[in-house]
Amino acid sequence: MPETHQVVILGSGPAGLTAAIYTARANLSPFVVEGEPSSTSDQPGGQLMLTTEVENYPGFVDGVLGPDLMGRFRDQAARFGAEFLTSKARRVDLSSRPFGVWTHSTEGDPDVLARSLIVATGARALMLNVPGEARLMGHGVSTCATCDGFFFRNQKIVVVGGGDSALEEASFLTRFGENVTVVHRRKELRASKIMQDRAFANDKIDFRWDAVVTEILGDAKVRGVALTNLVTNEQDTLEADGVFVAIGHVPNTTVFAGMLDMDENGYIRTTDGTRTNVDGVFACGDVQDHVYRQAITAAGSGCMAAIDVERWLEAQGRG
Numbered sequence: 001m002p003e004t005h006q007v008v009i010l011g012s013g014p015a016g017l018t019a020a021i022y023t024a025r026a027n028l029s030p031f032v033v034e035g036e037p038s039s040t041s042d043q044p045g046g047q048l049m050l051t052t053e054v055e056n057y058p059g060f061v062d063g064v065l066g067p068d069l070m071g072r073f074r075d076q077a078a079r080f081g082a083e084f085l086t087s088k089a090r091r092v093d094l095s096s097r098p099f100g101v102w103t104h105s106t107e108g109d110p111d112v113l114a115r116s117l118i119v120a121t122g123a124r125a126l127m128l129n130v131p132g133e134a135r136l137m138g139h140g141v142s143t144c145a146t147c148d149g150f151f152f153r154n155q156k157i158v159v160v161g162g163g164d165s166a167l168e169e170a171s172f173l174t175r176f177g178e179n180v181t182v183v184h185r186r187k188e189l190r191a192s193k194i195m196q197d198r199a200f201a202n203d204k205i206d207f208r209w210d211a212v213v214t215e216i217l218g219d220a221k222v223r224g225v226a227l228t229n230l231v232t233n234e235q236d237t238l239e240a241d242g243v244f245v246a247i248g249h250v251p252n253t254t255v256f257a258g259m260l261d262m263d264e265n266g267y268i269r270t271t272d273g274t275r276t277n278v279d280g281v282f283a284c285g286d287v288q289d290h291v292y293r294q295a296i297t298a299a300g301s302g303c304m305a306a307i308d309v310e311r312w313l314e315a316q317g318r319g
């Protein structure tokens with residue numbers, strides 16, 4: 001059997017790496033299962049790896065690139081002795097301690113054992129799952145206006161969604177695009193009143209109501225979207241160079257289903273700081289926060305999880 005780590009951290013975004021820094025400095029030799037390289041936010045470093053300039057992280061007066069910021073977090077954790085495994089949790093067993101984590105396959109004995117566990121697996125953008133979307137990701141399809149808006153100067157942009165994210169993305173994209181069309185599946189927006197007012201007042205933004213994107217068109221790059229009107233069933237196409245999907249996020253919690261209490265959207269419920277319903281398992285960052293979803297709040301809750309773990313281990317008696 002593998003050695004039992006005092007604390008295993010799943011995830012390496014701002015929450016996981018802050019937890020790693022704090023637990024490393026508490027001499028708990030954290031073992032970080034950092035995720036696997038991919039085009040989504042469950043890769044090492046999390047969602048900030050898909051971002052360019054971060055201008056609101058305190059301390060960086062002139063801004064910092066998302067991947068650079070996460071590189072700094074990681075170096076800082078490593079400096080104090082955090083260990084990293086570039087893999088992801090494929091299965092966990094939280095029914096008894098030490099907790100088991102399978103990182104290579106879901107069969108056989110666990111690859112990693114943990115006295116305590118910090119879940120910081122984050123959230124990822126929801127996708128439409130229509131033809132063309134995956135193929136054209138990075139070739140006109142994006143989930144991040146702040147990352148990719150710049151590429152669509154004086155071009156036609158479509159934003160899909162009707163929540164605050166969609167309108168925020170749409171407003172931001174009017175800085176670059178010739179025009180921005182928000183495609184929403186109903187006639188009422190879900191977004192807050194103030195965001196709606198702002199969007200309606202922006203003459204570069206127009207709306208396609210009751211419409212869904214059924215395909216993203218283009219060979220090497222996006223050239224438009226196919227739309228169906230859900231009320232009239234009419235189909236047409238809309239020319240576009242960029243398609244920003246902004247229909248919400250989903251937490252990376254599938255692996256914990258049936259073990260950790262979650263809300264109706266799959267976000268882990270925490271109480272009394274970062275505690276989950278399983279004694280010895282803590283959760284921090286976007287995996288348990290669908291409200292704030294900022295690097296700084298994720299980092300803050302990573303710090304909380306580290307302190308909670310430290311106190312919990314202390315109470316258990318270090319073994």
Ligand code: NAP
Pocket residue numbers: 127128160161162163164165166168184185186189190191212246247248249290291
């Ligand atoms: P959201 O509020 O859940 O909105 C998702 C939108 O996408 C909804 O309008 C939904 O349509 C639509 N949608 C969902 N699945 C779809 C699909 N398969 N096809 C087409 N449309 C689909 O998500 P969000 O906008 O990301 O916001 C999440 C949370 O963050 C909210 O609490 C929001 O207030 C907050 N937020 C705040 C700010 C801000 O204050 N600056 C900015 C961003 C986000 P329906 O309306 O028909 O369900």
